[in-house]
Structure formats: C-alpha cells, structure tokens
Amino acid sequence: MPKPRLQTDGHVLGRVVGVVQRFLSIFKDTRECLDPLRFDDPVALRTNWTPVVHGGNNFCTHRLQLKSGLTRSSVTFRTTPAMVAFCLVFLVGGVGVAVAILMTSVGIGMPVSPGILVALAVAGGGGLMLQRARAHEASFDRTSGQCRVRAKNYAISEVHALQLLRETVRGNDSNYHSYELNLVFRDGSRSNVTDHGALSAIRRDASALADYLQIPVWDAIDFRLPEHLRNGGADPKLDLLRNNLGL
Secondary structure, three states, X not given: OHHHHHHHHHHHHHHHHHHHHHHHHOOOOOOEEOOHHHHOOHXXXXXXXXXXXXXXXXXXXXXXXXXXXXXXXXXXXXXXXXXXXXXXXXXXXXXXXXXXXXXXXXXXXXXXXXHHHHHHHHHHHHHHHHHHHHHOOOEEEOOOOEEEEOOEEEEHHHEEEEEEEEEEEEOOOOEEEXXXXXXXXXXXXXXXXXXXXXXXXXXXHHHHXXXXXXXXXXXXXXXXXXXXXXXXXXOHHHHXXXXXXXX
16 A cells, blocks of 8 residues: 555655756756867967956946047057946045044044044045056057056067956855956967956957957857866867877
8 A cells, every 4th residue: 555655755756856956957057068179279279268367347347449540549448437436436435424424523522433444444445446447447559569458568469369258256145247358369378358247348349359459259158168178177189189289
C-alpha cells in the first residue's frame, strides 16, 4: 500500500524542483558565449575581455561631443548635466545643511552640533565626485594625433579598436547593468574611456568615435564570457592560433 504514496511524493517533489528550476532560469545569463575569433583580428586574441573598471553608475555620466572647424576637428567625452546635477545635490545640500546648523547654533547661543561635520563630509563627497567626473573626460584630436584618456596621453595611431563590454553591478537594493567603452591598443592593452548604464547612448558614442578614428568596434555586450575568458585561463584553440600567428 505505501508504494502509491511514494510515487505521489516523488511526483510532487519533481514538480517542486521544476518550479524552482524555472524560477532560477530567470536569473541565468542565456547570452551566447563570446568567441574573440568572431572579430577576425589577431589583436582580439590577446585582448582581455573582463571589465577594465568595476562598478559604474546606472545613468549616463559622459557623452561624446564632436567639434568641427575649418582646419581641425576633435572629439570630447563631456560630463553630462545629469552627472553634474547628481554631484551638486550632495555638494550644495551638504553646504546648505552645514550653514543652517551653524546659523541655528549661533542664533540660540549653543555649541555647534557635531552634525555639521557630517554635512560637510557629504558636501566634500559631492565635490570629489564632480572632480572625478571631470577628470574622466576624454579627448581625441586627429590633427595633433593625440588623445587624452584618464589623465594619460596616447598616440591615436596606437589605438587599434574600441571595445564594448557589459557588467552586472550588484547593489544593496537592486542590480543593474553598466557598460564600458574601452580603447584597445595594438599590443592588446586597454584604457577605459567611459563606463555608465545608458546602453543606447554608449553604443551611439562608440560608433561615432570609431568613425572619427576610423577603427572597428568590438561589441561584446550581447555575449557572455566563457569560463576561460572570465577567469583569465587558457583556451587551447586560442593558444594554437597565437602560436601559429606568432603572437
């Protein structure tokens, strides 16, 4: 008699497992695995495909601006009004609270509250964020043949391609995607141009910059990294190609 009961219990357990698996599949990365061979370029085989910088904002922090003139043109990634406003909320808000605390304390003849230090720290944090955003503005000038990225100067002739990557940033309350635009140099090394959460904006800017520099875009946003690329391990197929190509 217990046999039907065991079968029933097994059936129920199987349904529960199925429901759990379907629920977990929502969070599974179903994108196709990235194969650097798809870019048909030996430099792609010696380029790292993990993010250059970790983290990032969930809104657009920098946008490309093209300046054209009669004798020269340049491209600059400027801090967006949204990023400036975000920083000013902390900067101005912190200063305002500090002034209010100081005036209140003077008005009632009481010692200044320790809260003024917290307000000033918030204001200082906003100022540092704005300074950092300004410092990350990149510029490219074909006339001089130079570009400046993250406070470093490079020869444009050494820039081989642009790389687009996606990173999932896990926060305390929610997760979001941040997208990287990187320069890839002829030796496979990289430098980050910008990193933010506006997908359509970063793809448009990457396309415009690629047209300006006349180089390709290696867009890996719609692909997931296989284990050997994620952990920096070796891929026998790529190693064989590197040996044959003398990389």
